[in-house]
Amino acid sequence: MANPLYRKHIISIPDFTREELELVVETAGRLKAAPRHDLLAGKVVASCFFEPSTRTRLSFETSIQRLGGTVIGFADGANTSAKKGETLADTIRIISSYTDAVVMRHPQEGAARLASEFSAVPVINGGDGANQHPSQTLLDLFTIKESQGRLENLALAFVGDLKYGRTVHSLTQALSLFNCHFYFVAPEVLAMPDYICEELDERGISYTLAESLEEVIPHVDILYMTRIQRERFDEAEFKQIQGQYILKAEMLNHARPNMKVMHPLPRVDEIEVAVDDTPHAYYFEQARNGVFARQALLALVLNETV
Amino acid sequence: MQYTRNVEALKEGTVIDHIPAGQGLKILRLFQLVETGERVTVGLNLQSRHMGSKDVVKVENIALTEEQANELALFAPKATVNVISNFEVVKKHKLELPEEIEGVFACPNSNCISHKEPVKSFFYVRTVKNDTKMKCKYCEKVFTKDIVVEVR
Numbered sequence: 291m292a293n294p295l296y297r298k299h300i301i302s303i304p305d306f307t308r309e310e311l312e313l314v315v316e317t318a319g320r321l322k323a324a325p326r327h328d329l330l331a332g333k334v335v336a337s338c339f340f341e342p343s344t345r346t347r348l349s350f351e352t353s354i355q356r357l358g359g360t361v362i363g364f365a366d367g368a369n370t371s372a373k374k375g376e377t378l379a380d381t382i383r384i385i386s387s388y389t390d391a392v393v394m395r396h397p398q399e400g401a402a403r404l405a406s407e408f409s410a411v412p413v414i415n416g417g418d419g420a421n422q423h424p425s426q427t428l429l430d431l432f433t434i435k436e437s438q439g440r441l442e443n444l445a446l447a448f449v450g451d452l453k454y455g456r457t458v459h460s461l462t463q464a465l466s467l468f469n470c471h472f473y474f475v476a477p478e479v480l481a482m483p484d485y486i487c488e489e490l491d492e493r494g495i496s497y498t499l500a501e502s503l504e505e506v507i508p509h510v511d512i513l514y515m516t517r518i519q520r521e522r523f524d525e526a527e528f529k530q531i532q533g534q535y536i537l538k539a540e541m542l543n544h545a546r547p548n549m550k551v552m553h554p555l556p557r558v559d560e561i562e563v564a565v566d567d568t569p570h571a572y573y574f575e576q577a578r579n580g581v582f583a584r585q586a587l588l589a590l591v592l593n594e595t596v
Numbered sequence: 597m598q599y600t601r602n603v604e605a606l607k608e609g610t611v612i613d614h615i616p617a618g619q620g621l622k623i624l625r626l627f628q629l630v631e632t633g634e635r636v637t638v639g640l641n642l643q644s645r646h647m648g649s650k651d652v653v654k655v656e657n658i659a660l661t662e663e664q665a666n667e668l669a670l671f672a673p674k675a676t677v678n679v680i681s682n683f684e685v686v687k688k689h690k691l692e693l694p695e696e697i698e699g700v701f702a703c704p705n706s707n708c709i710s711h712k713e714p715v716k717s718f719f720y721v722r723t724v725k726n727d728t729k730m731k732c733k734y735c736e737k738v739f740t741k742d743i744v745v746e747v748r
């Protein structure tokens with residue numbers, strides 16, 4: 291029997307069942323332990339970046355090539371026919387007729403869902419505006435599973451910009467299938483949006499709104515840091531707010547031994563460099579895991595069995 | 597008396613009554629009733645015993661579908677929709693909120709891909725504790741019903 295993601299579009303985390311999330315995580319683990327060079331042999335994958343995102347693109351393109359596939363595509367939308375006024379629907383119809391799958395990033399929300407309606411082959415969303423970025427969520431899940439040995443019944447703190455950070459929204463939605471407890475640590479202006487909290491309420495998932503980063507550290511297995519964007523505030527306000535959400539090495543003295551610090555990167559100064567040398571730092575391994583999670587996705591979508 | 601009846605009564609078509617005052621023209625627009633070329637009679641700010649003032653829309657020769665009637669439930673939940681045939685009411689639609697709604701309201705998110713592409717807008721409708729929310733299939737943003745139905 292084909293795996294449940296075979297020939298499926300990968301658009302949005304809420305589309306996934308718990309079993310499908312676990313399948314990707316487990317496959318990523320297998321590909322990390324024992325690399326495969328044959329799973330995309332003979333396949334051509336389009337890498338369509340209608341807006342630049344160097345890291346996501348390199349991570350996807352590395353994944354494709356490491357699995358033995360070849361890549362065609364573009365790194366930003368500047369030279370594509372979209373600039374000449376072609377609809378995304380037409381662009382995708384054409385590109386999907388050349389390739390076995392389409393990885394795409396686009397500045398507008400809903401672009402990947404729309405593309406999936408016109409594509410002859412699976413579409414993998416590499417980010418659509420402020421909406422979804424499912425491969426980021428999957429690499430986060432894989433990293434959590436790898437570092438904690440499980441996804442169930444964990445305590446996680448999300449820190450910083452919880453309002454605009456799509457990463458934390460998707461990860462919260464995904465982990466709500468695994469009965470985790472959440473601490474949301476953010477200034478009021480950057481608090482977790484109501485609709486996410488309402489979804490948690492409906493599922494009976496408990497969460498705690500916290501102000502102090504230092505106070506939640508001893509209670510969690512994962513400390514997920516995010517960047518607070520300077521552009522959203524005036525300078526004085528930014529300094530005052532951001533200062534409260536900087537992780538310093540000495541704050542980790544009372545952390546659980548298994549506790550890991552994650553961050554979607556790039557970081558600016560919300561994690562002090564001294565944290566890098568503690569056994570809790572896990573964000574560089576997390577970034578590396580992006581390649582394995584994306585390999586798992588591509589392999590599952592393009593192979594009946596992996 | 598026969599003369600009066602010809603003006604007010606409808607032989608074939610649909611009467612949408614008890615529309616909240618101010619919403620009548622919106623109904624014409626959303627269902628593109630003028631574009632049908634059929635005769636449309638509109639009454640605005642009519643007196644109503646139950647609702648103060650109301651709008652009424654009558655369209656000749658067009659029977660509003662169940663689906664359209666349900667779409668009406670989003671912004672005129674108390675409206676009545678009677679389909680007329682040979683001067684008789686042959687169907688009274690009971691308005692129920694649809695679970696999905698396609699192509700009637702534009703997505704309020706200006707950065708949503710649905711605006712400039714060859715697709716119809718599409719929302720999932722959900723009511724929790726009397727609060728009706730609409731989620732765009734494309735951008736996945738969730739809006740309160742009132743925000744979606746005001747746009748356009």
Ligand SMILES: [Zn+2]
Pocket residue numbers: 400703704705708709710732733734735736737
């Ligand atoms: Zn939308």
